[in-house]
Amino acid sequence: MADISAADVKKLREKTGAGPMECKKALQDSGGDFDKAEKLLKEKGLAAVEKRAGRATNEGKIFVRVKDDGSCAALVELASETDFVARNPEFIELGGRIAQLALEKGYTEPNEELSGMVTALATKIRENMSLKRLKTLKASAGEYLTSYVHGDGAIGVVVKLAADKPEAVQNDEVKTLAFNLALHIAAFNPLALDRTKIDGAYLKEQEEIFRKQMELDESLSQKPANVFDNILKGKINKYLQEICLLEQGFVKDEKLPVERVLDETGRPAGAKLRVADYAYFKVGG
Numbered sequence: 001m002a003d004i005s006a007a008d009v010k011k012l013r014e015k016t017g018a019g020p021m022e023c024k025k026a027l028q029d030s031g032g033d034f035d036k037a038e039k040l041l042k043e044k045g046l047a048a049v050e051k052r053a054g055r056a057t058n059e060g061k062i063f064v065r066v067k068d069d070g071s072c073a074a075l076v077e078l079a080s081e082t083d084f085v086a087r088n089p090e091f092i093e094l095g096g097r098i099a100q101l102a103l104e105k106g107y108t109e110p111n112e113e114l115s116g117m118v119t120a121l122a123t124k125i126r127e128n129m130s131l132k133r134l135k136t137l138k139a140s141a142g143e144y145l146t147s148y149v150h151g152d153g154a155i156g157v158v159v160k161l162a163a164d165k166p167e168a169v170q171n172d173e174v175k176t177l178a179f180n181l182a183l184h185i186a187a188f189n190p191l192a193l194d195r196t197k198i199d200g201a202y203l204k205e206q207e208e209i210f211r212k213q214m215e216l217d218e219s220l221s222q223k224p225a226n227v228f229d230n231i232l233k234g235k236i237n238k239y240l241q242e243i244c245l246l247e248q249g250f251v252k253d254e255k256l257p258v259e260r261v262l263d264e265t266g267r268p269a270g271a272k273l274r275v276a277d278y279a280y281f282k283v284g285g
Contacts, residue, residue: 004028012037058284059083060132061153063095065103066145073145073158074102075281077133078118085127086153094121095153098131108136135279143276144169148182153283157182160277168271177265177273184251184258185280191243193275198240210235245275 004027012023012034023037030036060079067073078095080086098114101107107114110131122129139145143162149155161178163169192198210232214220220231241247246259253261258275266273 004032059086060283061086061092061095062149062156062281062283063099064147064149064156064158065099066147067103070139070145072103072136072138073147074099074136075156075158075279076102077281077283079132080129081127085125090121102134102136107134110134133281137277137279142166142169144175144178146178146182148179148186150186155186156281157185158279159185159275162274162276163266163271165271168269171269173265174269174273180252181275185278187251188248189280190245190248194244194246195240206239207236
């Protein structure tokens, strides 16, 4: 049996993250060959991960990166089995590196390279993890990207604000509004930007739900048809105000709808502002 030194065990532990007894046994089984021992440990780690592959990955973190020139932003959801691993420095470093690579290489969805990076760490930590989602947003002239991460990575938001005069997006008040809109979206998670973006089938389903609820309410079911229909329309309208970003009460002043805040902020800047796009990621969402 090969003579295994404590220094070799320590070196292999630092390289693989495996326990001291595992490292010592791997070195013994490989006759003291460091590279073979490392391979053995990786194979064992991968086997352990594969055994856990069916386990749910409902924990994790959201990572957001925006290019220095503001031309592109990336959101990543890196998932794990446990919150303990989600707080692991290597897990956090990996999520940031994946988001940065997405920016640098223009990735718009998970791919083999990124999945391989996740598998490598999962093999080392021996816990099932996955790259659940990746989304990028790009900005052109007259558009401004900003981001907000809430709850130590529980929620991540990117907002793309646009102005009809390109120079307006460099206005400090406009930039502040963009950030506050990201904060607003993190807090209220609007289903859509405005009513035109609501799927017709979804809206019809909600209308049927409201109708059934009203029919089961004796005080409403006995109303004349025209009154009943007006109440139903009122409920639908109120619901749309709650789920459409532009109609929601702004997070900094809920008496003002977001659309009005856009107008009032754009006016001093001499521009018409609009939310061109946004993305919302929540862990497990």
